[in-house]
Amino acid sequence: ETGVTQTPRHLVMGMTNKKSLKCEQHLGHNAMYWYKQSAKKPLELMFVYSLEERVENNSVPSRFSPECPNSSHLFLHLHTLQPEDSALYLCASSQVGVAYNEQFFGPGTRLTVL
Amino acid sequence: AQKVTQAQTEISVVEKEDVTLDCVYETRDTTYYLFWYKQPPSGELVFLIRRNSFDEQNEISGRYSWNFQKSTSSFNFTITASQVVDSAVYFCALSGEQAGTALIFGKGTTLSVSS
Secondary structure, three states: OOOEEEEOOEEEEOOOOEEEEEEEEOOOOOEEEEEEEOOOOOOEEEEEEEOOEEEEEOOOOOOEEEEEEEOOEEEEEEEOOOHHHOEEEEEEEEOEOEOOOOOEEOOOEEEEEO | OOEEEOOOOEEEEEOOOOEEEOOEEEOOOOOOEEEEEEEOOOOOOEEEEEEEOOOOOOEEEOOEEEEEEHHHOEEEEEEOOOOHHHOEEEEEEEEOOOOOOOOEEOOOEEEEEEO
């Protein structure tokens, strides 16, 4: 595997379900990100993990719970979601400590909440 | 506050036409970075270019070229002789001085190239 991978690619869940999105980066980076992309909206940053510590949480509802067990893996745990949470969830990684912040993205998980 | 504006929501061209995608940014940082990403129908954002605020040289890569002008806070992207495979959503993004800060994205421009 190369780059940033995400599983599953598609997910349909009911509002009472609990599911998790998985992201893995094979680039040796030390920062990982979750973004939400809804129709007709710009990409919204949800969470940032730098050196496995959460450094940013942009007022995301508690029904979204991130987990970063190591620098290569990032999870987004989902529970009791709402239909408006249906979106493309993108994971990205970058190398903190360099002068720039070039992020590399995974293919995304297309989430539909019924 | 940082902001990126892509005023063109959708652009449609015919193959072989040249097309320019506009990007205007706002930031108070003296050091910042600008990016362009391409999002094809598959959904993955593909990194195209990074430019730092101290480097105003234009860049050309094949059919792609970028025009960075600090005086107008713009970082425009031109595709020469467009092809159907160029059809995608293109995002301009901005990053501040501190490494590890998130990218601020524009709303994107949907480019449709027909044969």
